[in-house]
Amino acid sequence: MADVGECLYSTTSMLFPKHTTFIAQSFYNSIGYSVGASLGASTAQKRRTLLFVGDGSFQIGAQEVSTLINYDCKSIIFVLNNQGYGIERAIHDGPYNDLSPWKYHLLSEAFGGEPGILVETEGQLEEALQIAEKSDKLTFIEIQVDKFDFGDTLRKAGAAMAESSKNSYED
Numbered sequence: 373m374a375d376v377g378e379c380l381y382s383t384t385s386m387l388f389p390k391h392t393t394f395i396a397q398s399f400y401n402s403i404g405y406s407v408g409a410s411l412g413a414s415t416a417q418k419r420r421t422l423l424f425v426g427d428g429s430f431q432i433g434a435q436e437v438s439t440l441i442n443y444d445c446k447s448i449i450f451v452l453n454n455q456g457y458g459i460e461r462a463i464h465d466g467p468y469n470d471l472s473p474w475k476y477h478l479l480s481e482a483f484g485g486e487p488g489i490l491v492e493t494e495g496q497l498e499e500a501l502q503i504a505e506k507s508d509k510l511t512f513i514e515i516q517v518d519k520f521d522f523g524d525t526l527r528k529a530g531a532a533m534a535e536s537s538k539n540s541y542e543d
């Protein structure tokens with residue numbers, strides 16, 4: 373399950389096991405749909421759900437993590453924290469792209485689940501993945517990256533959208 377922006381672009385090039393189902397929406401439809409949608413996917417089938425969601429999208433449906441925990445869903449949630457609306461920064465940046473600086477990894481414990489994991493390095497991500505693989509509970513992983521740390525697809529898409537709308541903005 374992928375939300376919009378960098379999470380959608382990144383997951384389309386990831387390798388997953390055979391018979392994995394990929395759920396996403398069309399580009400730029402409803403930011404934030406994925407947390408609630410992963411609850412639906414998790415309760416509709418007996419398969420583990422991996423959710424890739426940005427911080428901006430996550431803030432819209434964060435409370436559904438409580439329901440995922442309450443229903444004992446074994447999801448792995450990756451919150452990509454790039455401190456705001458990354459896709460908008462890739463097009464045109466401004467203070468309106470900044471978000472309230474939540475401590476996302478603390479939320480799963482606050483909602484009654486296991487403590488979340490804060491990832492700031494590649495090594496920490498490897499460790500977090502090992503913990504998640506062995507866990508039979510919901511695993512919540514916050515990955516902190518720089519606010520301009522875009523993948524190539526987002527960088528190119530942002531540049532193209534900026535070019536096509538360059539007369540729409542005033543600096």
Ligand SMILES: [Mg+2]
Binds near residue numbers: 426453457
């Ligand atoms: Mg973001």
